[in-house]
Amino acid sequence: MYNTIIFDVDGTLIDTEKAVLSSLQKVLKTDYGRAVPLEELYFVLGIPGTDSLPQLGIKDVNRANERWNCFMKDFFHSIEVFNGIKDLLETIKTRNIVQGIVTSKTNEELINDFVPFGLSNYLIHTVCADDTVRHKPHPEPLLKFLEISGADPKKSIYIGDTIYDYECARDAGIDFGLALWGCKNHEDIQAKYKFERPQDLLDFLD
Structure with a gap:
């Protein structure tokens, strides 16, 4: 059975879809004069901005990423913890199972978008986008997690919401x-x- 559970953040622990896509849509409209339908932006969910923005033809990625993070604050009110997540994390903690995060968010984005919900204390180890050279779907982020946590890959499970x-x-x-x-x-x-x-997931662990 698993003694380590690793979670993605966006779309897994917290619902950030509206905030992520709407803020990106605002960047594209405000800074580039491009009106892009939300459904054409779904591909960005689950990968860092440094990887997704070039696919939109944006060359000044660092500036665009900063603007995206800035506009995210306008939509923070739409971010919610998924129903049942807090109970899930609390229950897993009582079973002495190690919990952690592997996310495509940068450390700064994690602090801004996730930490305010008060779930970080349940999650011992964290790997963010700026902790590795390569990002999901490359295995490096999870391999980094195994390295820093000492977890056994055969006794670990990763919970996420995307193909990445x-x-x-x-x-x-x-x-x-x-x-x-x-x-x-x-x-x-x-x-x-x-x-x-x-x-x-709790029923499965039982």
Whole structure:
């Protein structure tokens, strides 16, 4: 059984979809005069801005990323912790299972967007986008987590909501559980496990 559970953040622990996409949409409109429908921006969910912005033809990535983070503050009110997540983290903690984070957010973004919800104390180890050279779907972020935590990959499971999360786990040799509560296209993701609700992960661990 698993003694380490690693979580993605966006779309897994907190619902940031509206904030992420709307703020990016605002950057594109305000700074580049481009009106891009939200559905054309879904691909950015789950990967760092340094990887997604060039795919939108943006060359000054650092400036655009700063503007994106700035506009995120305008939509912070729309970010919510998914129902059942706090109970999930509390219960897992009582079972002496190590919990951590591997996210495409930078450390600064994690502090701004996630820390205010008060869940960080449950999550012992954290790997952010600026902690590795390569990012999801490359396995380096999860391999970095294994390095800093000393976790056994055979006794670890990664919980995420995108194909990038699945591919990262697959290539790192770690089992993957798909968080359907935040996932857009689960039919295309060949996850070993699929969980409808956070409670289902607890039932699975039981």
